[in-house]
Structures are given as structure tokens and as C-alpha cells.
Amino acid sequence: MNELRWDPTLREWVAYATHRQDRTFLPPKEYCPLCPTKPGGFPTEVPRESYEIAVFENKFPSFVPDAPPPEEAGSELTPTAAGRGVCEVVLYTDDHSATLAVLEERRIRQLVDVWADRYAELGALEFVEYVFIFENKGEAIGVTLHHPHGQIYGYPFIPPRPKKELDAARDYQSEGRGCLHCGLLSREHKDGRRMVVKGDHFSAFVPFYAHFPYEVHVYARRCAPSIADLSADERWDLARVLKRLLVGYDNLFGFSLPYMMVMHQAPTDGKDYEGLAHFHIEFYPPNRTAEKLKYLAGSETGAGAYVMDALPEQTSERLREAVGRAG
Numbered sequence: 001m002n003e004l005r006w007d008p009t010l011r012e013w014v015a016y017a018t019h020r021q022d023r024t025f026l027p028p029k030e031y032c033p034l035c036p037t038k039p040g041g042f043p044t045e046v047p048r049e050s051y052e053i054a055v056f057e058n059k060f061p062s063f064v065p066d067a068p069p070p071e072e073a074g075s076e077l078t079p080t081a082a083g084r085g086v087c088e089v090v091l092y093t094d095d096h097s098a099t100l101a102v103l104e105e106r107r108i109r110q111l112v113d114v115w116a117d118r119y120a121e122l123g124a125l126e127f128v129e130y131v132f133i134f135e136n137k138g139e140a141i142g143v144t145l146h147h148p149h150g151q152i153y154g155y156p157f158i159p160p161r162p163k164k165e166l167d168a169a170r171d172y173q174s175e176g177r178g179c180l181h182c183g184l185l186s187r188e189h190k191d192g193r194r195m196v197v198k199g200d201h202f203s204a205f206v207p208f209y210a211h212f213p214y215e216v217h218v219y220a221r222r223c224a225p226s227i228a229d230l231s232a233d234e235r236w237d238l239a240r241v242l243k244r245l246l247v248g249y250d251n252l253f254g255f256s257l258p259y260m261m262v263m264h265q266a267p268t269d270g271k272d273y274e275g276l277a278h279f280h281i282e283f284y285p286p287n288r289t290a291e292k293l294k295y296l297a298g299s300e301t302g303a304g305a306y307v308m309d310a311l312p313e314q315t316s317e318r319l320r321e322a323v324g325r326a327g
């Protein structure tokens with residue numbers, strides 16, 4: 001069952017996908033469904049002995065392309081809709097114990113191409129209004145499978161958080177001030193204190209207003225609306241900057257750092273987002289220290305107001321130092 005219900009108090013859709021309760025939960029390594037299928041072994045999601053990068057439809061999708069009409073009729077105040085969309089899984093490597101951080105730059109560069117291709121292909125579907133590329137990494141984030149992988153959701157609507165960002169960018173632009181993200185990026189460059197990795201075409205920094213202690217935003221220097229708009233040089237640089245940042249993240253506390261990685265870019269609803277959407281990646285690691293996690297508690301969840309105990313100027317310095325330690 002895939003169904004959307006409208007929350008008129010927050011003016012956002014909530015997706016219900018009841019079959020997801022049967023998801024595979026942290027299987028032992030020998031039964032990983034994302035590993036290659038070994039000769040004579042049990043069939044995994046990938047019917048090959050090895051692979052580099054693989055993409056397939058999520059077996060437990062939050063949205064499906066052929067979602068039936070909603071079972072609940074809803075009301076004028078609380079309408080329902082079919083949970084129509086696409087959910088894909090992107091396997092980064094066939095090496096079960098790898099992470100994005102340990103992959104070669106060349107592989108991350110290939111992954112950038114795969115992300116760009118999926119963005120274009122899913123975005124071209126008439127019912128997909130937003131292609132959301134993301135990764136949940138680590139048990140602290142609630143991953144159910146350890147094999148290195150990310151996901152892609154093709155939503156039938158523009159989700160609330162990117163929408164809020166786009167609305168802010170639209171207001172900023174209508175005041176004649178150009179692209180909001182270009183403005184933020186130029187301030188971060190000028191200030192410099194929160195910069196973590198500066199490549200030729202991408203910059204990674206802890207934003208002035210970080211919501212997580214080690215939150216990092218990776219911005220395209222050029223005002224490119226989506227990952228599909230990046231040139232070959234920009235794609236190489238994105239791979240390089242991601243690699244350096246991720247190695248730095250792992251150096252920070254001396255273990256493979258959990259995080260959520262999300263991409264914000266132009267919706268695919270057919271409208272023009274030139275100068276409004278500016279391709280960037282956001283990382284939210286849950287760790288405050290090696291042992292302590294930041295929980296989204298009453299203030300964050302119920303009021304939407306984040307309270308932080310470390311300043312971005314301090315965390316970015318530690319992070320920059322950890323990136324510098326990279327071999």
C-alpha cells in the first residue's frame with residue numbers, strides 16, 4: 001500500500017508505505033542482498049559475480065510508479081493521493097565492507113555520472129517532480145543494510161525542505177539580489193573561517209547557520225541548477241572534493257563517521273529554476289563528539305528550532321585539521 005495523506009497544519013504530504021515493515025534488517029554479511037551473487041550461492045539483488053556500480057528499484061519502496069488510487073478517500077481538509085513515484089538503490093561498489101570514503105576518486109567520478117543520469121532519467125517521468133539523491137550511512141542513522149549504497153527518490157511533489165529553500169531563493173532573487181546560494185558562497189569564501197575543502201569548481205564548508213555540529217555543504221562554484229548540468233571538469237572536481245571531505249570525516253574521530261548526505265537541486269516539474277536552484281550537497285553527521293550523538297529532541301522536532309552547543313567556526317577548524325591529516 002502506497003498512499004499520501006495531506007497534513008493541512010504543516011501543509012505537507014506524509015507518505016505511507018506499509019509493506020516497508022517487512023524490510024530486511026541488518027542481515028549477517030553472508031546474506032547481504034546487495035553483494036554480488038556468488039556461484040552456487042543464494043541469489044542477491046545483483047545476478048552477477050562482480051560489479052562496479054549498480055542501480056535497481058528498491059524492493060521496499062516508499063513510492064511506486066503504478067500506485068493504485070488511495071484506499072482512504074480523505075476529506076476536503078485532509079486529501080489523499082496515490083503514492084506514485086520511483087525509489088532506486090545505488091550500489092557504490094561490490095565490496096561489502098567499503099564506504100564512499102575509501103573508494104578511488106575514479107569510482108566516485110563514475111558515481112557522479114550515474115547520479116546525473118538517474119536525475120535526468122527519473123526527472124523526465126511526468127509524475128516525478130523532484131529527484132532526491134541521498135545516502136544514510138551508519139547504524140546511528142538507522143541504516144538497515146551495511147553494504148555501501150545510496151538511494152534515489154523520485155517524488156510526485158517538491159518535498160518541504162527543498163521547497164522552503166526554493167521559496168527563500170525566489171524572494172531573494174525578486175529583491176534583485178541574484179542567486180541566494182551564490183551570495184552565501186561568496187560570503188563563505190570572503191570569510192574563509194568555515195571553509196573545509198576548496199577545489200577548483202566546488203567548495204565544502206560548515207555553513208554559518210549549521211544545524212548539526214559537523215554539517216558540511218558542498219557547493220558548485222558555478223550557478224549550475226542540477227548535477228546533470230555539470231561539465232566533465234566539474235564532475236572530476238566534485239569527486240576530488242567529496243573524497244577529501246569524506247576522508248577528513250573518518251579522520252575526525254578515528255572511525256567511519258555516520259552521516260546523512262542529501263542533494264538539493266532543480267525540481268523536475270517542467271518550470272525554470274535558473275538562478276533559483278543551485279546544485280549542492282549537504283552532509284549531516286549526527287555526532288557531537290566521538291561518543292555523543294545529537295538527537296532531534298523536543299525543540300528540534302516539535303518547534304523546528306535547533307539548539308547547538310558548538311560554533312561552526314570551531315567545528316570547521318577541527319574538520320579542516322582532520323582533512324589535512326589525510327594521507
Ligand SMILES: [Zn+2]
Pocket residue numbers: 032033034035095096147
Ligand atoms: Zn554486501
Ligand SMILES: [Zn+2]
Pocket residue numbers: 179180181182183222223224275277278
Ligand atoms: Zn547560484
Ligand SMILES: [Zn+2]
Pocket residue numbers: 165264280282
Ligand atoms: Zn540545501
